[in-house]
Amino acid sequence: MAKVVYSIGDDISTDVIYPGRYMATVLPTETPQYAFADDSAFNGQLKSKQIPPGSIISAGANFGCGSSREQAVSTLKGHELIIVARSVARIFMQNAINLGLRLIVAPEWEASVGDEVEVSEDQVTNRTTNRSFAIERLPRARQAIVDAGGLIAYTRKRLVEGSTVTSPSRGR
Amino acid sequence: MGMTVVEKILARASGQQAVKAGDVLEPRVDLAMSHENAALVINQFLEIHKDTGLEPKVWDPSKVAIIFDHRVPAESPKTATNQKKIREFVARHMISKFHDIRGDRGGICHQVLPESGYVRPGYVVVGTDSHTTSHGALGAFAFGIGATEMASVWTLGYAVNVVVPATVKVEVSGDFPPMVGPKDLILHLIGKLTAQGANFRVIEFHGPTISRMSTSGRLVICNMSVEAGATSGIVPADAETELYLREEAGVRDPIVPVLPDTDAAYERTVTINVGGLAPQIACPHTVDNVHPVDRVAGKKIQQVVIGSCTNGRLDDIAAAAGILRGKSVAAATRMLVFPASARVYQRALERGYVADLVRAGAVVMNPGCGPCLGVHEGALGDGEVALSTTNRNFKGRMGNPTAEVYLCSPAVAAASAVAGEITDPRKGA
Numbered sequence A: 001m002a003k004v005v006y007s008i009g010d011d012i013s014t015d016v017i018y019p020g021r022y023m024a025t026v027l028p029t030e031t032p033q034y035a036f037a038d039d040s041a042f043n044g045q046l047k048s049k050q051i052p053p054g055s056i057i058s059a060g061a062n063f064g065c066g067s068s069r070e071q072a073v074s075t076l077k078g079h080e081l082i083i084v085a086r087s088v089a090r091i092f093m094q095n096a097i098n099l100g101l102r103l104i105v106a107p108e109w110e111a112s113v114g115d116e117v118e119v120s121e122d123q124v125t126n127r128t129t130n131r132s133f134a135i136e137r138l139p140r141a142r143q144a145i146v147d148a149g150g151l152i153a154y155t156r157k158r159l160v161e162g163s164t165v166t167s168p169s170r171g172r
Numbered sequence B: 001m002g003m004t005v006v007e008k009i010l011a012r013a014s015g016q017q018a019v020k021a022g023d024v025l026e027p028r029v030d031l032a033m034s035h036e037n038a039a040l041v042i043n044q045f046l047e048i049h050k051d052t053g054l055e056p057k058v059w060d061p062s063k064v065a066i067i068f069d070h071r072v073p074a075e076s077p078k079t080a081t082n083q084k085k086i087r088e089f090v091a092r093h094m095i096s097k098f099h100d101i102r103g104d105r106g107g108i109c110h111q112v113l114p115e116s117g118y119v120r121p122g123y124v125v126v127g128t129d130s131h132t133t134s135h136g137a138l139g140a141f142a143f144g145i146g147a148t149e150m151a152s153v154w155t156l157g158y159a160v161n162v163v164v165p166a167t168v169k170v171e172v173s174g175d176f177p178p179m180v181g182p183k184d185l186i187l188h189l190i191g192k193l194t195a196q197g198a199n200f201r202v203i204e205f206h207g208p209t210i211s212r213m214s215t216s217g218r219l220v221i222c223n224m225s226v227e228a229g230a231t232s233g234i235v236p237a238d239a240e241t242e243l244y245l246r247e248e249a250g251v252r253d254p255i256v257p258v259l260p261d262t263d264a265a266y267e268r269t270v271t272i273n274v275g276g277l278a279p280q281i282a283c284p285h286t287v288d289n290v291h292p293v294d295r296v297a298g299k300k301i302q303q304v305v306i307g308s309c310t311n312g313r314l315d316d317i318a319a320a321a322g323i324l325r326g327k328s329v330a331a332a333t334r335m336l337v338f339p340a341s342a343r344v345y346q347r348a349l350e351r352g353y354v355a356d357l358v359r360a361g362a363v364v365m366n367p368g369c370g371p372c373l374g375v376h377e378g379a380l381g382d383g384e385v386a387l388s389t390t391n392r393n394f395k396g397r398m399g400n401p402t403a404e405v406y407l408c409s410p411a412v413a414a415a416s417a418v419a420g421e422i423t424d425p426r427k428g429a
């Protein structure tokens, strides 16, 4: 069981998740302090560790639209948050998969702050409202990156296998 | 069933006869672009190689481009140190397509790449910037990726697990009325499709209006395709593309256009006639909150910005200079102009546009992203209103979450700067 600690609407951009003025900070170890920096209340709760790991951010459609900045993912991952959204913008989704941020897409999803949520393989259930929502599966190819433990590990394996564009065995 | 342009490009890049939307491929990359966020790419690139016993080596240094543009000259010691680290990496790995902070060849990545001839029709271009979609203007399949994914491309030379996107065809006909142009077209289209209407899809532009459009205009519409969520915007290469690459980018080797099949499978087709289009404006705080400019005319503005990878090219600056020549920016309004590249800046100087703008009271700054992303120059005060030719108006985008950003064309921006309030440029500034 996990609790919804933050609820936001549609079209939440990476500028909101991780404002551009902190973009000179790149290391995943340093980005978490700026999560939702323009919302000083929530940012404060995160920074002072009042939000337990595994808590849920509930979002509407097109979460993470805008800039490709990966900090928008590493900043959330650093707090071990789980994102449940109605839909997600493409680059954000890829970055989340690559970095191992838990991201659940459920097109009909509805929840409010304080709701208790349970996640299973193919559905996410809001225990407070007693409603279940189907989860959209990741494309198989993307799931392979998740299963490898992220893109760094995935690419490292390919590299070690000699599976690069310049290697004759690959025949690209 | 035939293939769309992007399907054809991806088939070639992955050595397949035919591909269709939904297929998963690993296409070879022809150009891999980053800006200051190369600092993170380098970090992830080294991480991939860690404990493998293999020496970190970029697969093909001639296919990597790094352009400093987001925070130039550096606004903080942190940025300066990131830039220093990147310069060292560039030298060590012999990356030749590197554009440092310079008055002769610097600028915004999405302007430097096309004008340097780095992008060609049929290329697969990836960039650690969401507006990499811009390069579809030259008939390439160009899309934004994150830093870790770029580190993977630097390592392998191909993009892993790319799902072939479905394509939306946009047919544009009609002549633009005076003071209306490509920016108004793309704002109108985003309003129609919504901010997520083309998510995970490609927008392929067709029609007589596109055929007649300059590469500069095509860069505007492909640039902002991502604001409808699109993976990429693309204009199939034609005579104009060839002309641009030869004359402007100095390309000498053969140019091979990739065209869609006549029976290509499009997910849907959207038709637009621009004959009756009014100047458009995107109101705070989403890019798809688009209206004819009249709807918000009279709104007081404290800052006008002309520039960015969307509208910082020579024709944009010419349009603004034409409106401001012999006039004056309103007393309560600040006007900032950021040419998109050093080359654009030099031409604007030669043609007297810079003098026109400066005499009217505008501040002309160095080429780069400037205030577009809210980290550098031109921050907004609490509650202030900005009118900008950039591409995003999200809350906090220009550095202040209490400020408001409206998006428009250079003509609307210039006319409004004179009036000190949002103004329809057709009414005479």
Ligand code: SF4
Binding pocket: B069, B070, B108, B109, B110, B129, B131, B308, B309, B310, B368, B369, B372, B373, B390, B391
């Ligand atoms: S001008 Fe703005 S949108 Fe374009 S690359 Fe720079 S920050 Fe991004």
